[in-house]
Amino acid sequence: MLLAAVDYYRPDTLDEALEALVSTEGARPLAGGQSLVSILKLRAASVELLVDISRLEDLRTIEVADDGAVRIGAGVTYDEMATSPDLHQSYASLSNIAAHTVDAQVRNRGTFGGNLCHNDPINNFPPVAVALDAVMHVTSKNGDRDIAAGDFFTGYFANALSPDELLTGVTLPALDGRSIGYQEVEIGEAAARAVAVVATSNGNIESANVALGCLPIPMRAPGVEAALAGAPTTAEAVAEATASAADGIEPLTDADASADYRLAMASVVAKRAVMEAIEGGHHG
Amino acid sequence: MTAPTTEKVATTPWTGQSLPRKEDERLLKAQGSFVDDEGMYRQGYAEFVRSPYAHARIVSIDVSAAEALAGVITTLIGDEVKAMTEPLFQFAPKEDGSQMNEYLLGVDIVRYQGEAVALVMAETREIARDAADLIEVEYEPLPVLLDGVAAAEPDSYVLHDSLGDNIAWKGLFDWGDIEWALEEADHVVKIDKLHFHRYSSTPIECNAILVNWDPGTDMIRVVSNNQFPMFGALVIGPSMGVGVDQFDFVSQDIGGGFGIKINSYTHIGVLALLSRKAGRPVKWTETRTEHHQSGGHGNERTFLDIEVPVMADGTMLGYKMRAFDDAGAYLHYEPLGAVIWSQVVPGPYKLKHVQVDYTETLTNKCPAVPNRGYSRMQHIWFLERVIDLVAQELELDPVEVRKLNYIQPEDYPYTTPNGCVYDSGDLPTALDMVLEMIDYEGAKQLKEERAGSGKRIGIGIGTTLDSGTNNFGQSRILNPELPFSGNGEACTALLDLYGEVMLKLGTNPQGQGHETTGSQVAADILGMSPENIRVWAGFDKSHSAYIGFSGTYASQFAVTGINAIIGAVEKLKAEIIEVAAHAFGAEQDQVELVDGEARIIGNPEAAIPFIGIANMVFANNSTLPHEMAERVSLTCRHVYVPKFELPDVEKKYGNLTLTYSSQTHAAVVEVDEETGKVQILDYAVVDDCGKRINPMVVDGQVHGATGLGIGAALREAFEYDEDGQLLNSNFLFYHAATATDVPNIKTDHIESPSPFSGTGAKGMGEGGGAPLHTISSAIQDALGPGKAIVSDSHNPPERVWRLLNWDGPADERGVSVASKGTTS
Structure with a gap:
């Protein structure tokens, strides 16, 4: 309705879609449109051709x-x-x-x-x-x-x-018995978010992958992962191991929260995600 | 002994019943008609060009490329508007006559991001949007002023040269003897600063306007969702050089207003000019981003240097403070807010000595306009912060200190220090009820149990007043020359040719259920079912009754609208009875109205249905005496006028409002110590709006006001960056509360009938912003004594987290106490 003029093409096959993408300058795939269409309505992106891949x-x-x-x-x-x-x-x-x-x-x-x-x-x-x-x-x-x-x-x-x-x-990859923790500080969608994939055995953490979201690039926290490996599955040990989760991340400041707050929340959501994984995984 | 056959038929009154709303069926079936559903033959579509800068000089505007685009009808820019109109009316010019010059479009300088500088009209909305992108505006950025307190400094950059400074209005309010009270008090509690934030209750439907300036008749038909069109006409008519008689304002269904939709009159005016230029109707439907940037924000207010004299037992004597209200870049309805707060000077408390140094300033932000709880909620939030901090700092019980200071049931009618008369109420009972509803003792126990768990419990109380039916004479406190006073509303009640009953209201509702409540009170008077009474949906100036105050705003329908209906229907009833009595050859007091018939009392056999009455008047009038046939019209207009006197403008003293509803809220919240996130565990409201016409409608208003207040307290704030760019101009970033964000709300009520409203009903609906008071109170309770204070009305996680982690020195807490016999 409020989009700038844009061409639209709904190919029947993946190959046709790829052909359209390569042959048209400014072509861009359109899937569900839940973000892209809003951006187009704001005229914040210039697209010449929308290649609708939603029915492939x-x-x-x-x-x-x-x-x-x-x-x-x-x-x-x-x-x-x-x-x-x-x-x-x-x-x-x-x-x-x-x-x-x-x-x-x-x-x-x-x-x-x-x-x-x-x-x-x-x-x-x-x-x-x-x-x-x-x-x-x-x-x-x-x-x-x-x-x-x-x-x-x-x-x-x-x-x-x-x-x-x-x-x-x-x-x-196969979870192989690992559990996923997913925790956020919900402000709007979220101001800070962490995902943990944890394997435990006999009260200890065998392995843990920890990633932080709400960042321009979602980041793994290798220091946290190393500290978690082999640590007991207790709240105290997890809190200690995740305390450095903010190391090296550069969160944004916006109307929802400052970068300082998001830095402070990194360890909070990391700890909670790991504990959630330890306790059986995210249930929503 | 009276024979049973001569008794009137007794029926259960319709008034007071929770009847389902007449409006709901069409709304739920998508059969409502909103502005964007309407159309006119040959209409074009308008798109505004808006400033991307918060403050800039307009160097040039080039519309040539836009006008060359196929499908573009015409354009309009500020210089053209300036040439054909006068600056808009200002309520309160300075004593030397200086005032801001605002036109219907930005001229020379833009003063907030989103200010309209040009318009384009095209055959389709899409072409209009494309054409707007082709209008080239060259700006020269100017310094940006965003701080409503700093704006008052003498050396501040001046936004409106013609005004001379950034002060929209300034005045000292001084009642009682605050200096004596501060001297006399056992304790003086001092609070450095409190800040009420900027937000909007964000109506679901944005502004929309369809206007046709008919070239043949010079009539200007305006289909809009403006909620107070007569006010708009009074402001833009003189600017445009047109008579109010030329305007025909029309609306049917409106998707919420909350006061914000008073603001669209400038756009009505400029779109009318565009229609005149094009010679065709034009439609404009606002986008959400436009609405957030320029549709109007609630007032932001900063309270400084607060001093509260308190006696040893907790009795508060009054307060002293400086207030700075940030009106944004232009005065739309403002600076009325600078006096409207004084409807509730002591809030619900017996405060006698008050001094407020009030300054309203201008900044490079969106204009402030009325928003649900307008100006009074900012003030009562301040008072509720004060009473909680008094309790905390003096180690008093927040419940007991409220009860001690409350105006008591036997005190009504209660005259406030500035001459307002509170009509009725029972605040202590309401507080007891609401505390029981949240299981206050259980909550206190839970608070102890959870201590140290990382999830603190806080219990908050918010007592608030919803003053309704204001006396527009209070505007003279701003400017004694203003020709405004009193208030009122109009209604026409009529029988149509076959005896159908129809009501036409001046109230222009936005979802408040006037068709339902109006038909209920009319049904009781006419002795018939509300189902058989049609209430015209919406407003149409060409045939609806109206006066200058007509509209739905400021919690007044239950008094002004309902009394206008009662008056009109009583007149209609009298005419029906007169005609019937003539036909029966009976006295008028022998006639009653039952089930749509006029009957001889006690004799259902002697009955004339309304169709027969209508027939005699409209189509069979030789049967009536000639004098009666010419006098009786069965079209009865009534204007209700509340009894008000002019205030004393020197003393700023007078009865500013007719009724005072109260709401007492209580909440139990859980504060996550790690994140600062506040979760509401329990929430209860006791409402007292006097006699309730339709309890379900009242309950809906209570829920709505509570939901919006909770959103404002925890989620919603308009945030500008240092360049004056609004950071959250859409619903992705502006977190309006949705149904899933509002907890289950327990409601109960008491009824303290108003002695002043005739029916005992009081205006309600704004809820006085009570959730803001309540949630601030609950967070303060969770923080506990000796810590930082809740000094802002908006408490998203980060702000609460900072309060939780505050460990500054005691003298920087923002609150202190000076007690007699000790050094402060």
């Missing part, structure tokens, strides 16, 4: 491998993640996160891939992908490539894709 069946599947790894198509909506029996069985915490993302209207249209590619600092899945060491599957007319989640996010609203590339899906 290739991008809309959730596949669980025998080993427990999950491949989620980039075009899978939050609602489909929330209601997929397969995902709920293999990755219940991820289902729960999707089930509580924004509101029903957005969940019906917003997509997993769109959330990742858009990389708004308030988006919920970038730190999840980073914490899980997810593999991002990318394709273009020049072929396929995989990008590690840790290399995928390159800055505020930016990712490692070139204009002719498309994220087709994301593989999340």
Whole structure:
């Protein structure tokens, strides 16, 4: 309604979509449109051609491998993640996160891939992908490539894709008994967020991946991870190990919260995420 | 002994029943009609060009590229507007006559981000939007002034040259003898600074205007959701050089107003000019970002150097303070707020000695306009902060100190230090009730149990007043020359040709259920079911009754609107009875109205249905005496006028408001020590608005006001950066409370009928911003004594976290006590 004039194309096949992306200057994929359309309404981005990938069946599947790894198509909506029996069985915490993302209207249209590619600092899945060491599957007319989640996010609203590339899906490795904690300080969407993937054994932490969100680039906290490895699963030990979670991060200041506050919250959400993982994982 | 057959038929009154709202069916079935649903033949669409700068000189505006775009009808810029209009009326010019010059579009200088500088009209909304992007405006940025206190400094940059300084209005309010009280008191509690923040109750429907300046008749038809169009007409008519008779204001359904929608009159005016220039109707539908940047914000107020004299037993004698109200860049309805707060000078307390040095300033922010609780809630929030801090610093019980200082039930009618008369109430009972509703003792126990757990409990109380039906004579305290006083509302009640009953109100409602409550009171008078009474939906100046005060604002419908309805329907009833009595050959006191018929009392067989009455008057008038046929119209207009006198402008003394509803709120909150996040565990409200016409409608207003207040207390604040850019101009960043953000609210009521309103009802609906008071109080309770004080009305997690982590020296807490016999 209030968009600048823009061409729209809904290809029937992935190949047609890739062709459109490579052949048109200013082409951009449109999935659920829950962020991109708002930006276009504000006329804050200039796009010549919207390539609507939301109905490409290739991008809309959730596949669980025998080993427990999950491949989620980039075009899978939050609602489909929330209601997929397969995902709920293999990755219940991820289902729960999707089930509580924004509101029903957005969940019906917003997509997993769109959330990742858009990389708004308030988006919920970038730190999840980073914490899980997810593999991002990318394709273009020049072929396929995989990008590690840790290399995928390159800055505020930016990712490692070139204009002719498309994220087709994301593989999340098998959890193998690990649990996911997901904690945030909710101001609007969130002002601080942490994701922890933790394996425990006999009252000790075997391994822990900890990623912080609400940042231009979601970041792992290697110092925290090292301190957690082998630590007891007690609240005291986790608090001590996560105390340095803010090291090296550079959060933003906006109307919701200052960078100072977000720095202080990093260890709070990290601790809570790890404890939640220890206690069985995120239930939403 | 009276024979049973001569008794009137007794029925249960409709007034007082929780009838479902007449309006709801069409709204729930999407059959309501809002401005954007309306259209006119040949209408074009307008788009505003707005300043990206908070303060800048307009060097040039080039509309040529826009006008060259296919589909563009015309454009309009500030210089054209300046040439064809006068500056807008100002309420309170300085004594030397100097005042700001505001036009319907920005001229020469823009003074806030979002100020409109140009308009384009096109065949479609999309083309208008594209064309607006083609209008080139060259700006030269100017220094930005954002601090409403600093704006008053003599050396401050002056925003409006013609005004000479940034002071919109300034006055000293001085009642009783505060210096004596400060001398006499056992303790003086001093508070450095309190700050009430800037937010809006954000109506779901933004502003929208469809206007046609008819070239043939010079009539200006305005379909809009402005909530006080007669005020708008009084301001823009003289500016535009048109008579009020030329305006036809029309509205049907309006998606919330809260006072904010008083503000759209400048846009009504400039869109009318655009329509005249184009010779065609034009429609404009505001975007959310426009609404946040320029639709109007609630008043931001800073209270400084507060001194409160308190006796040893906790009796508060009064207060002294300086107030700085930040009106933003232009005065829209302001500076009325500079006197409207004084409707509630002592709040709910028996404070006798008060001195307020009040300054309203101008800054480079969006204009402040009335917002639910307008000006009084800022003041009562201040008073509630004061009483909690008095209790805390003097180690008094916050419940007992309230009860000690409350105006007691036997004190009513109670005259405040500035001459306002509080009509009725029972604050101690309301407080007892609300504390029981939150299980006060249990909550205190929970607070002890949770101590040290990282999740502190706080218990908060907020007593507030919702003053309604104001005396516009108070505007003379700002400017003795103003020709305004009193208040009122109009209604027309009529029988149509087949005896149908119709009411037409001047009230222009925005969701308050006037069709329902209006039909309830009319039904009782006419002896019929409200179902059979049609109330015209909305307002249409060409046939609805109105006076200059007509509109829905400032908690007055239950008094002004309802009394206008009662008056009009009583007149209609008298005419029906007169005609019926003539037909029966009976005396008028032998006739009653039952079930849509006029009957001889006690004889249902002797009945004339309303259709028969209407027939005699409208189509069969030879059956009536000629004198009666010409006099009786069955179209009865009544204007209700409350009894007010002019205030004493020198002493700033007088009865400024007719009724005072009260709301007593209590909350139990949990404060997360690590994050500062506040979660409401329990929330209760006891409302006292006198006699309730429709308790369900009242309850809805209580819930709505509470929800908006909770949003304001914890989530919503307009934040500007240092350049005057609004940081949260959409709902992604401005966190308006939704249903899921509002806890379950327990409500109860007491009814203290007003002796002044005729029906015993009081205006209500604003809720006095009570959740702001209550949540500040609860957070203070969670912080505990000896810590930082809650000095801001907005308490998002970071602010609470900073309070929790404050460990400055005791003399920097922001509060201190000087007691007799000790050195302060």
